[in-house]
Amino acid sequence: MAKQLNEIDAESLTFKARVAALGNLPEFFKLVWQTSRWMTICNFLLRIARSMMPLAILWVGKHIIDEVVLLGTGRAGVSQEFLWKLVGLEFGLAILTDILNRSINLMDGLLGDQFANYTSVRIMKHAATLDLDQFEDSVFYDKMERARQQTVGRTVLLSQVMGQIQDLITMGFLAVGLVAFNPWLILLLLATILPAFIGESYFNDRSYALSRRRTPERRELDYVRYLGASDDTAKEIKVFNLSGFIIDRFKTLSEKFYTENRQLSQRRATWGTFFSFLGSTGYYLAYVYIIYKTINGAVTIGELTFLAGSFRQMRGLMEGVLLRFTAVSQGAIYLSDFFEFFEIEPKIRKLLNAKPFPNPIRLGFVFENVGFQYAHSSRWANRHLSFTLHPGEKLALVGENGSGKTTLVKLLARLYDPTEGRILLDGVDLKAYDLDELRLNVGIIFQDYLRYQMTLAQNIAAGNIIEQDNRALIESAAKQSLADTLIEKLPAGYDQMLGKRFANGVDLSGGEWQKVALARAYMKDAQLLILDEPTAALDARAEYEVFERFAELTKGKSAVLISHRFSTVRMADRILVLDKGQLIEIGSHEELILKKGRYAELFELQAKGYR
Numbered sequence: 001m002a003k004q005l006n007e008i009d010a011e012s013l014t015f016k017a018r019v020a021a022l023g024n025l026p027e028f029f030k031l032v033w034q035t036s037r038w039m040t041i042c043n044f045l046l047r048i049a050r051s052m053m054p055l056a057i058l059w060v061g062k063h064i065i066d067e068v069v070l071l072g073t074g075r076a077g078v079s080q081e082f083l084w085k086l087v088g089l090e091f092g093l094a095i096l097t098d099i100l101n102r103s104i105n106l107m108d109g110l111l112g113d114q115f116a117n118y119t120s121v122r123i124m125k126h127a128a129t130l131d132l133d134q135f136e137d138s139v140f141y142d143k144m145e146r147a148r149q150q151t152v153g154r155t156v157l158l159s160q161v162m163g164q165i166q167d168l169i170t171m172g173f174l175a176v177g178l179v180a181f182n183p184w185l186i187l188l189l190l191a192t193i194l195p196a197f198i199g200e201s202y203f204n205d206r207s208y209a210l211s212r213r214r215t216p217e218r219r220e221l222d223y224v225r226y227l228g229a230s231d232d233t234a235k236e237i238k239v240f241n242l243s244g245f246i247i248d249r250f251k252t253l254s255e256k257f258y259t260e261n262r263q264l265s266q267r268r269a270t271w272g273t274f275f276s277f278l279g280s281t282g283y284y285l286a287y288v289y290i291i292y293k294t295i296n297g298a299v300t301i302g303e304l305t306f307l308a309g310s311f312r313q314m315r316g317l318m319e320g321v322l323l324r325f326t327a328v329s330q331g332a333i334y335l336s337d338f339f340e341f342f343e344i345e346p347k348i349r350k351l352l353n354a355k356p357f358p359n360p361i362r363l364g365f366v367f368e369n370v371g372f373q374y375a376h377s378s379r380w381a382n383r384h385l386s387f388t389l390h391p392g393e394k395l396a397l398v399g400e401n402g403s404g405k406t407t408l409v410k411l412l413a414r415l416y417d418p419t420e421g422r423i424l425l426d427g428v429d430l431k432a433y434d435l436d437e438l439r440l441n442v443g444i445i446f447q448d449y450l451r452y453q454m455t456l457a458q459n460i461a462a463g464n465i466i467e468q469d470n471r472a473l474i475e476s477a478a479k480q481s482l483a484d485t486l487i488e489k490l491p492a493g494y495d496q497m498l499g500k501r502f503a504n505g506v507d508l509s510g511g512e513w514q515k516v517a518l519a520r521a522y523m524k525d526a527q528l529l530i531l532d533e534p535t536a537a538l539d540a541r542a543e544y545e546v547f548e549r550f551a552e553l554t555k556g557k558s559a560v561l562i563s564h565r566f567s568t569v570r571m572a573d574r575i576l577v578l579d580k581g582q583l584i585e586i587g588s589h590e591e592l593i594l595k596k597g598r599y600a601e602l603f604e605l606q607a608k609g610y611r
């Protein structure tokens, strides 16, 4: 379980909160371990080997100097052989250190990349299980955004934690020699470094609070950046001449970020200089003490270099470890966002004892006083809906913009569950059925379908991706939706890359894209097919043909069509007329015309336009 961030006051992180956040590290290492076991082990072993190097080099260095001093005295019988062996040994150690450094960097990089990929996949997998309304919630979006950022940011944390362990081991080795000489000097070093640690913690807190507070703005900044420089937006930005407006918005937001960051960075730099001064003072006090001891003959020159070197390294390591502690705990706190994201549970999910989807449907779908309110909205998008969709029936939904047509079909496809009332399928609540089977049996093509910047075959196969290699099925789906008429225009046929984003991509017209999207509906043998304004971009002839085929192909199956074109709507068995989310009329085209109600009025209005 991640240490919940809301348990921690995000604006001011206490030392206790930082230590508590370290509790996320075991979970983090579990993820690293799952990413690649052998790389984790290799990394660890390399770092242990590397942590012994400083002491070994200093130790050999001490002996070299003592040998040189001995040889300098010119005493008879002292050979140089031992000295040169020592120099050779130090050279070997230096080379080994370099090799270890390079290998550690390589391992960190490779493991980091693998970790980023692994966690990105985990995020995508988890996101896929979540409910549509969770994606429409900005708090959720912020959380997902922060989790997404973790995937790259956390590879740095990996190196930091590993580095921390390595440095602590190195310090342990160095401390053995130093404690033997004078334990007080280590305390002196610690005392002069501690203020830097406290200062660093403070500034890290501020920068974390700032970054957290700014998540919504950062998302907006990313969005504005996308608006300002993307192939999707270029056309509209140009014709409306919006670039100035967008750049101004970008500047306002980015300058706000910059000013806040600059103030913090300046204060940090000023205090940092002062803390470094304290640290250096501590080190030089110790240094002077060792020199004094050497002059008095209590230690040899070799020992002087060994001790001074050990102290210098100890200071660097202590500083590094203490400062890195704040960075590591910071990273661990960010990890809370990451783990919190995985703790978000979908409401609409597969039940363990789910019922199999009926095949064939015997009684149809029954709406019983169904109402739906979007999250954070006090208005009802659908209310008091009661009707039956019989097996094999073709229903059309008609109504003005915002009357609740799309919401109704989303309820039918269980993208949302009703806020009140229930939807029954063959007498059983829709919620009781197996979700995967429901998705296979209810095909839906939305008005805002995606234009995948992928091949034509992949665009069609998106309707049932497990059949992506079934070329015969893809071609037959294309035929049914008239997408096959595009083939002669596409140099690479079904393998033609569509869209402008990638090399050799061919862009399609709105109606052509729509034919491709429609083909997705024919990729699976769904028992209920929902088309939400599927032909809005088609020309009159294409629309007529599409529906002729649709009626033929969906014989015996249920279908729901949403359309503003009455030429399409009238082909349906029954028509539902919606107004402000409520059902106001239901019947066949002829019945509704005779009734002279809203449908007849809307029909007449459109017919007038053609006369």
Ligand SMILES: Nc1ncnc2c1ncn2[C@@H]1O[C@H](COP(=O)(O)OP(=O)(O)OP(=O)(O)O)[C@@H](O)[C@H]1O
Pocket (backbone or CB within 6 Å): 136, 374, 375, 377, 381, 399, 400, 401, 402, 403, 404, 405, 406, 407, 408
């Ligand atoms: N994701 C959403 N979050 C909040 N409110 C929404 C959401 N989607 C739609 N609404 C609101 O619900 C109401 C019904 O919308 P819906 O999309 O179902 O209408 P529609 O009849 O399909 O409209 P159109 O003909 O314009 O496609 C509208 O008032 C709309 O503003």
